[in-house]
Amino acid sequence: MPVETAPQTTAQERLYSVCDYYDAESLLTDGERKVLGRLREFLDTQARPLLADYWERGEFPDQLARPLIDLDLMEPAELTGVPGAGQTPARGIYQGFRIFELARTDASLATWYTAQAGLFRTAIRVGASAEQQADWMPRVIDFSLKGVFSLTEPESGSDIAGGLATTARREKGCEAGPDGDTWVLDGAKRWIGGAATADVLAVFARDVADGQVKAFLVDREAAGVTLEKIHGKTALRMMQNAHITLDGVRVPEARRLHNVNSFRDVAAMLRAMRSDVAWIAAGIAAGAFEAALRYVSGRRQFGRPLASFQLVQEKLARMLGNVTSALSLVVRLTEQQEKGIYRDQDSALAKMQTSLLMRETVALAREVVGGNGIMLAADVARFHADAEAVYSYEGTHEINALIVGRALTGHSAFTH
Numbered sequence: 001m002p003v004e005t006a007p008q009t010t011a012q013e014r015l016y017s018v019c020d021y022y023d024a025e026s027l028l029t030d031g032e033r034k035v036l037g038r039l040r041e042f043l044d045t046q047a048r049p050l051l052a053d054y055w056e057r058g059e060f061p062d063q064l065a066r067p068l069i070d071l072d073l074m075e076p077a078e079l080t081g082v083p084g085a086g087q088t089p090a091r092g093i094y095q096g097f098r099i100f101e102l103a104r105t106d107a108s109l110a111t112w113y114t115a116q117a118g119l120f121r122t123a124i125r126v127g128a129s130a131e132q133q134a135d136w137m138p139r140v141i142d143f144s145l146k147g148v149f150s151l152t153e154p155e156s157g158s159d160i161a162g163g164l165a166t167t168a169r170r171e172k173g174c175e176a177g178p179d180g181d182t183w184v185l186d187g188a189k190r191w192i193g194g195a196a197t198a199d200v201l202a203v204f205a206r207d208v209a210d211g212q213v214k215a216f217l218v219d220r221e222a223a224g225v226t227l228e229k230i231h232g233k234t235a236l237r238m239m240q241n242a243h244i245t246l247d248g249v250r251v252p253e254a255r256r257l258h259n260v261n262s263f264r265d266v267a268a269m270l271r272a273m274r275s276d277v278a279w280i281a282a283g284i285a286a287g288a289f290e291a292a293l294r295y296v297s298g299r300r301q302f303g304r305p306l307a308s309f310q311l312v313q314e315k316l317a318r319m320l321g322n323v324t325s326a327l328s329l330v331v332r333l334t335e336q337q338e339k340g341i342y343r344d345q346d347s348a349l350a351k352m353q354t355s356l357l358m359r360e361t362v363a364l365a366r367e368v369v370g371g372n373g374i375m376l377a378a379d380v381a382r383f384h385a386d387a388e389a390v391y392s393y394e395g396t397h398e399i400n401a402l403i404v405g406r407a408l409t410g411h412s413a414f415t416h
């Protein structure tokens with residue numbers, strides 16, 4: 001009987017010939033690979049030369065934003081056939097590799113893009129009513145409505161479900177004055193990525209009337225909104241994070257996300273977003289591994305290339321094993337989600353495990369590069385530092401482990 005084999009991409013045409021050992025890339029169509037190739041070329045020629053300098057200065061290279069948006073990556077017309085409309089969404093595997101490609105170059109660039117394409121888009125997709133989506137989604141996809149996800153607070157990170165303290169008070173009738181049906185928000189948000197350049201902030205607040213969490217699109221420049229840049233970060237230095245204060249901020253009822261009526265709806269968003277972070281972790285591991293491999297292939301000690309030493313090769317093999325495991329995890333998770341299977345524990349497991357694999361990989365990469373491993377010029381230092389933020393955001397290791405543990409045992413080990 002003839003044995004059927006999956007179509008293999010040839011090494012020559014492959015985008016990921018070094019880090020994708022089991023050819024997950026063969027799951028992409030030629031059209032998808034073409035779009036990713038365009039992204040690769042942009043990152044290599046326009047972005048890569050700027051990274052070390054902007055990372056050291058703690059600034060985002062704003063000049064990359066417009067050209068990156070113009071690459072039309074979110075719902076590429078050539079893949080969906082409908083410019084900007086997102087009627088036939090691009091396949092999950094393409095979206096995953098898009099994140100992988102960005103993160104393999106730089107974690108801040110991946111986080112910046114995913115703030116819009118993942119966090120904010122998911123907030124609208126899950127939280128907005130059909131009418132609101134019809135109005136906003138096309139503008140989310142073409143970035144003409146830029147938004148951020150404002151959930152974490154100064155006093156609540158892991159325990160945000162119970163601890164969320166920002167309040168929303170509804171004013172109706174004469175109480176609302178000339179604004180009509182309006183909400184008034186008070187509180188503070190911490191760590192919000194990309195807030196300074198967003199048009200709107202998706203703010204989660206607790207309704208004082210029923211105690212439930214609701215969500216609002218707040219104009220960044222609305223009266224009562226104050227943004228402060230968070231200085232002194234040792235990870236993701238290019239990504240700009242803000243501390244936001246909301247002091248009597250008025251938001252019309254029409255700007256409330258009508259499908260968010262409790263924290264359960266927020267949890268549905270987190271479930272979808274965590275798989276993006278797992279792809280980011282896989283991409284960072286791949287980028288660090290490739291940079292380390294380049295370095296040890298070029299540098300000589302004891303009259304031989306570093307790459308020829310047994311102990312160095314063992315570390316290279318472990319790094320490749322980690323990258324291959326991480327990629328296999330995210331590819332399978334994405335396949336499940338494409339079938340409509342979304343479970344908290346699935347994305348929590350992938351985020352937890354890919355982050356562990358990433359953390360070991362960036363440490364090994366830094367190690368084999370020796371002293372130059374702490375220099376931005378050799379690339380691995382940036383990945384090594386940035387991985388720490390990814391390890392902690394969108395659910396720390398412990399919180400994701402507890403979500404998996406709850407599913408495994410039936411016992412919730414969270415306290416509240």
Ligand SMILES: Cc1cc2nc3c(=O)[nH]c(=O)nc-3n(C[C@H](O)[C@H](O)[C@H](O)COP(=O)(O)OP(=O)(O)OC[C@H]3O[C@@H](n4cnc5c(N)ncnc54)[C@H](O)[C@@H]3O)c2cc1C
Pocket residue numbers: 148149150151152156157158159190191192193236241389392393394395396397398399413414415
């Ligand atoms: C760079 C960066 C970007 C971010 N971007 C955003 C954003 O755009 N929007 C947004 O809303 N948020 C954002 N965040 C916030 C992020 O999601 C939180 O940092 C994260 O949820 C962890 O919360 P925390 O930092 O307050 O840590 P804490 O909750 O204070 O946790 C501290 C430590 O205690 C552990 N811990 C807590 N509870 C338990 C428990 N029950 N059992 C065992 N261990 C426990 C944690 O695992 C962790 O190790 C960002 C964070 C960073 C660092």
